[in-house]
Amino acid sequence: MLEANMGFEPDDALDIKFGKMLNYGEVYYPSWTQEAVSILCNLLSLTPPEHHRIPALSQQTLKEKTITILLTMLRALSQQQPMLFIVEDLHWVDPSTLEFLTQFVEQQTTGSILAIFTARPEFDPPWQSARISTLPLAPLSMDEAAQMTFSLSGDITTETLRRIVKRADGIPLFIEEIVKITTLDNQANLPTTLHDLLAARIDNLGSSKVIVQLASIIGREFNLDLLRKISLCNYHTLELHLSTLQDTGLILNINETTKQFKHALIQEAAYQSQTKSVRQTVHQRIAQVLQTDFPDVVTTQPELLAQHFFYGGEIRQSIEYWIKAGQRAARNSANLEAIDHFNSGLQLLMSLPSDPDRDCTEFQILVSLCPVLYATKGYGSEEATQTNARISALSERVDNSSELFLARWALLINTIASVGSYGVTEAAMHLLPMAHDDPLKKQAAHYIIADSAFWVGEFETTHAHTEQAITLYHPEQHQMLQEQFGENLSVSCSAYLSWALYFRGFPDQAKDVCEQMLSHARELAHPHTLALALCFATLLHRWSNKSTETLSLSLETIAISQQHDFSVWLAAGEMAHGWALVLHGHSEIGIAKLQSSITRMKASIGGISVIFLSALIESYIHLELYDKALSLLAEAQADEITTGDSHFTAELHRLKGVCLLGTSESNTKEAEACFSQAIAISRRQSAKFLELRAAISMARLWWHQDKREDARNMLEEIYNTFTEGFDSHDLQEAASLINL
Template sequence: MSHDVGAWLEHLGLGRYAETFAQSGVDFDLLPDLSNSDLKDLGIARLGDRKRLLRAIAALMRTKPLAAIPPSTSEAERRQLTVMFCDLVDSTALSSTVDPEQLRELLLAYQAACVAVIDRYDGHLAKYLGDGLLVYFGLPRAHEDDAQRAVSAGLDIVEAVVLLNRDLSKKFGIELSVRLAVHTGLVVAGEMGAGGAREEMAIVGETPNVAARLQSLAAPNALVISSSTQRLVAGFFTYEDIGVHQLKGVARPVQAWRVTGERLTESRFEALHPGRPFPLIGREEEVNLLLRRWEQVNQGEGQVVLLCGEPGIGKSRIAEALIERIADLPHARLRCQCSAYFANSALYPFARQLIQAAGFLPTDPPAIKLNKLEQMLTESGQAVPENASLFAGLLSIPVASHYPRLELTAETLKQRTATALVDRMLGLATRKPVLIVVEDAHWIDASSADLIAAAMDRVQDSRVLILITYRPDYVPPWSGRPHLTMLTLNRLSPAQAADMVGAFAATEALPAEIIQQIVAKADGVPLFIEELTKAVLEAGLADGETTSGRAGRLQLSVPVTLQDALVARLDRTAGTKEVAQVAAVLGREFSEALLTAVLPPKRDALTAALDALVHAGLLFRRGLPPQNNYVFKHALVQDAAYGTLLFTTRQQLHARTADVLEQQFPEIAEAEPQLLAHHYAAAGIYDRAIAYWQRSGTRARERSNYVEAEHAFTAAVALVPQLPDQARKRTELDLQMSLGAVYRALRGSGSLQTEISYRRARALCEEIGDADRLLEVMYGQFVGAFNRPKLHDAELYASEFMEVAQIDQNASALKVAEYLIGSTAFLLGDLVRGRQHLEESLRVDNVDHGRVNRYSHGQYPTWPLTYLAWTMFVLGFPNQGHALAAEAIAASRKGSEFYYAMALSNGCYLHHMCGDCAAVEANVARLLDLAAKKGVVFRAQMRLFEGWTRACRGAPEGGIELMRDALAKLVATEQKVEHPYKRSILAEICLQAGRWSEAEEQLGEGLRLVRATDERWYEAELHRLSAELALAEGDKVNAEVKFRRALTLATAQSARMWELRAAKGLARLWREAGKIDEARALLAPVLGSFTEGFDTRDLIEGRALLDELA
């Protein structure tokens, strides 16, 4: 009974008093306290109504309390179910015109006709609802084509009723009509009810209600289906669109179709996951191609084959066929399995392969694992100490003092590990040919993809074949290599499919008509063929059992989707389903030890269940007892088993799995925090999930695996709203700070993602009142604005930072604040003020260097030294500028590899401004390897300088193209700081190469950016280069105007280096015009103002020109 007073009153026919009760605050629990006087006070004047209410209240008091719902003794499941609702037309009128005895006989005949049809299609008559029938297709046992069965049954019931009417018309003078509807949807199915009214196969969900409401849309003797059913059976019937309808009690409108009849079916199945059919039929051409590539490998010509195909098309079977064909030949084989769980775990497939190759056992202590690792390395001809240390780090094996400590940065460690993995492949190849199979590359992690690219480039002259399988929706990043073959699998022809059916059937002789039906339904997909043939064999429809009824049933047993086929297979493996469901929670691959810990039945029972699942083709077994590992035949087999679990059951199993991993398998918990995060998140234990995602992200970031780190931190942030209020803000603040740092490294400080992370972090800091973390956040916001560049926003952030530092009298923060103000002033062209603040920043002492490092995100002192170096050069102190730049690089070596790389990159600016091609070239050479691992901004910047060095070395065309491409990539990012300067680099080379229109384009864009952003430190140089362009084009008047503009700007900024360059250009122009005295008077004082840098190109050229003017 509802505990809603309004509903209770409606039930009594007194709903008009509901508002009165509500306004008076009378809840259900107060009803027993009400008296006749109380009811009068409520305004219930009618005596009869008060008496009815008092009687109903008394009945409530005699009613026992509702019993708690007992736990189900038969576990419920989530299933896709097709429901048919069948009802007689005008049955009420029939009961008033026909004698009850005759009516009973008539209804029994009607029911018998319907049940005969339902039985024929193996449906389940769930309930008689008066003169209606509720029928399930897919429960208690699923079929691959339940929707088609339901629709066919509906049409046959109409025919059966029409045939029945012949007898009814003669006997009773009556003809019956029926309305039918079919709908397919999700239900929860299982035992429900209490006491003697328990129902074994009850269903809960919207699906039966939709079917019942759809029935009202059907005309007499007609069948209506929903769009969800129509999509599953589209090719098998003809239809009439009867529109979209808003059904009572159904939230969303439903598209309805009237089924007008059957038609010759046209199969359109698509496989859902790779299969491994026993016979190999119709794939000889593909296998022979692989064997030819293997022959080339044996001749020392390394090969790569990319094998693409839709799920279930046979990629894995072809790989297995190659393995079988070369099994007796000397070779080494490395199988690397990518995983959906570990798509963001760096080098996971290779780490997993190392564990298998080394033969690790779960019980092995670290020392034993290291011994096995050393043995494996010896066999591949690799140096043991260093490589063992690298691989031990990858596998999270503690080395203690076993090997010398590797003093490497995270990025170098990652690169060295990847190189060692490739070296292992090549080392094995020196002894015998090597086959490397990388399966399911559509789930590959970014670091493994990079490793494969590196391996591909190195195996060309080695005895190595790399075979990679992937799905069509994945775009492999490895194409374009001369030793690479791309192979796409097509479906089998009808003749080939028929041969495959015969091979599967083996000694069982199937009738030709059944084989034809399987071929038509399978549509050339080997996995579908396999599943259909097994279903036929298990149903016993072999030789001698080909009656029309049995054959007709078979045509409906073909799977419409792989999901249905796999659920049917699970239903057929009696007694093993719970094991398959629990295993599905563990993952695609699982150990028997973990399964036993999570689901601890009797050992013999578990082993028998696993044996049955292997025998049924749902699992593969690897290894020997007691270290058995099992693999779901494909990920979609796992998905099908997992999908049948209730959400609550899933949560409980994920929670138990996480708990077992932590307590009984701590080495897995330590090595694979993302796995624990997955289980805890699925269990709804969000604080633990977030903690493990944080651990995973931090580890990835420390190893410079920024893509994996981004995934981990983003996953953690997504779970934050699930936390209690008191923990939410502090946790999200930590995550947003980490995510902001990752975005800066991956996409640049000026990226929108970086801005969003720091903006959110600032709001959290202010809500929490954490002033210390607020400084870190403000620094992040400053860097974002600085790099976009929104320099006046950056000024505001710098001022706010200074204000907080001064209020708190925080010397560490003051040191950073001076740098922020100084670097912004530099970009704005206020060079003198910029110098003052930058020098003051370096002078501030009595600071906590740890806090300085934290406030500046590790950028101090590299960045202030860099900007001061540029400032001093432009102000006319090149020697001091170079000294400061060298100091910046030296300081960066003490930090991460990322900041060292940035210091070298920043050094390129100064060397370029000095015209020192050799120095830029040296820095670029040191940076190219690093650039491949950094974000797009860093890589493009390196390519820009690389193009400039090429042009300086006499290859302007190639250099210009490289620079244009680099600039295009930079423009596509949100980090646009220093773009006027970068435009000028290309403009100057175009000017020297005579490509004047391109030079004009770049200079014009550079000046536009100056106006748009107020980044003016290089503005004078842009005007000077524009003057040089005008001079090259013969426009001396315009050239003089632009030289004067450059000179005025430089003088105003105290930018003596730019002033000198503008003065040299204008002096040359005046010399040609015969204005020697004016030229000398212009140039001499500028040169005389310099106190250092006399050996630089600018001053040497200036002195030479002044001598010519003497």
């Protein structure tokens, strides 16, 4: 559409096309920015002059800005005159195109656009809008089929009409095509099925049959330059054949460079009219021509080459391009497409004989698959766990693989998320010597050590290793970190550093690190990294008892997670959102959100269940539902033992004490023991904020027991160790108790 509107010709040089694009923009979009010009150049495979270039954008930012520009252009055109916007066969749509169409449907526009989308019944549209009408297209009735037949030809006998109507089964294409081949001489020998009918139409094309067959192997939409290169016809002869096909109504003209079969069934019939060996040879020829003469297609559509090589019988080359397609999709944050492409490669790979080469390739694909599985299914999901189990089995056979470090790193991440952190920190320490002098792998090793240490309550270790990792980061590493580990590890390490600082009693530093981390993630605009940053910032505000900020950030976390199918961050966002809703008085909705988040958590990251359960426990306590809170506390403490997740052990003891006191005053002694245990554990962990909370609960108990001086002395001792954060909720509560 863009190329046609801008007046591109097939033989235009790139600078001519660029000039036409600028002229088009000046006439129709005078507000185009330099960034918009550069982004359109990328979309149209043009290289802008130096003075029109802008700094490189992340692939996700580029995609988002491209969608925004295309929507703006559609809106501008519709304000000049009413528009008809047609998209066919949505049952075959890819996720990125669906994202564009979803934004188109959901945006508010002042122009006049009639959008018509067609799809088979199995397509489930993701949008809901009062502006949309769904019109199921039932087969034509017998009367309608008869009327259509007569409108196309008045020379058909009554008996032939009856037979056409009966055989058509209400399908307009059948009626249209059968009328074209029906004459007074052959009305007794009509094809019985639509496939037979289309095959007969193709057989009657004469010398043009070969061209329609070649075009069908390219696809329903075919590039004319590619068709010329694979056919044996000269330019003039090919044009005559194409004109014949267009006159017969089998193909349609899209623009100067592209034509399309009128219906997918016509393309399928032309494709099936050839022997398998012929189709295979042509697929091979198409793939080879694409490789040598269409470098842009090789770069931007490796999945197209993968398909042609597959149908051409070149399995190994097909696998190679499926891997490239998966890697490209992952770079562009098209995670669902990446999973599909990698799985297509794996499926083909399993058809090859088992040998060391196959093992190495499978290992490579699975290691590349892990980050996108973590993003969409969850670090501890069943799919991720099964993938890592296979990687572990293969790692014994591919000891010299360059992906071995990535494989062990991915396995440790999955272990923490699926079964817990027992022994992971020690295993993670072995990654440091494996990293050698590679700064990216060093960051990854420090990160996994910090990650595992946090969940077992070793906050000083988390603090030390996150800081070491952050010092190794340079901005130019972002793309490589994203490709190898699925996220920007500088942001991830800053996220854990903010938590470690908070637990250790440095809330102001934690806040500063968190704000810088979130700002960095927004600048990078890598969806998975940003969702991670939003989640960590949300939970930091939750722990700080800032329910309004938690509410806002959790909504943002949920939105980006739903947009990109991030299961873990969606669960965490729902958890924080539910907690904040309860504190804002919306208890029924909040509790439902919390319970939903726990269900999601168990499917995606069950190895760190305590952080989810504790939010619901706190909500029950806020609502004075102490029996429910105690029941859930027992589950959380059992999970601690199973998984080794002890980052909140002290707080769970404190919350149990609060519940016991809320249940009955006779539980005073047991509650005091809980508070004492919480203080002891938090001191061992150097978790000053958890110690402060436990001390506040103990002080309140002692206050009611008339041990006010003991309460004041205990609180003053811990309060005086703080050097910052005196405006925080917990320190202000401690100060008010001290001054009573």
